[in-house]
Amino acid sequence: MFIFPPARATRLNFEERQVACEEYYLKERFEVNYEYLILAVGSTTNTFNVPGVCPDNHVYFLKQLRWGTRVIEGIYFTCNQGR
Numbered sequence: 001m002f003i004f005p006p007a008r009a010t011r012l013n014f015e016e017r018q019v020a021c022e023e024y025y026l027k028e029r030f031e032v033n034y035e036y037l038i039l040a041v042g043s044t045t046n047t048f049n050v051p052g053v054c055p056d057n058h059v060y061f062l063k064q065l066r067w068g069t070r071v072i073e074g075i076y077f078t079c080n081q082g083r
Contacts, residue, residue, distance in 0.1 A: 005030075012037075 010029075011020035019032045045061050047053040060071045 005021075006024045007021040007030075008024065009019050010022050012018075013020070017034050017037070019034065019037070020029065021032060022029050040062070045063065047059075053059050060067055060074065062068050062071065
């Protein structure tokens, strides 16, 4: 099961592949280790005309909460397909 606490990143350690975070409400601090890190900022969706990139084809744009929920559901579904 995946847990995604509402938090903000406070520090990136690229050598250790770790993101330091602070939870929004309880102000608890924790670290998240990663294998791959995607930094995506900005509010303009741009697919750069990459063939096959559209919201209906393996891509989730994160402009609204419901779209973020789709990402979480997609990850959960993918990780539990073999069970």
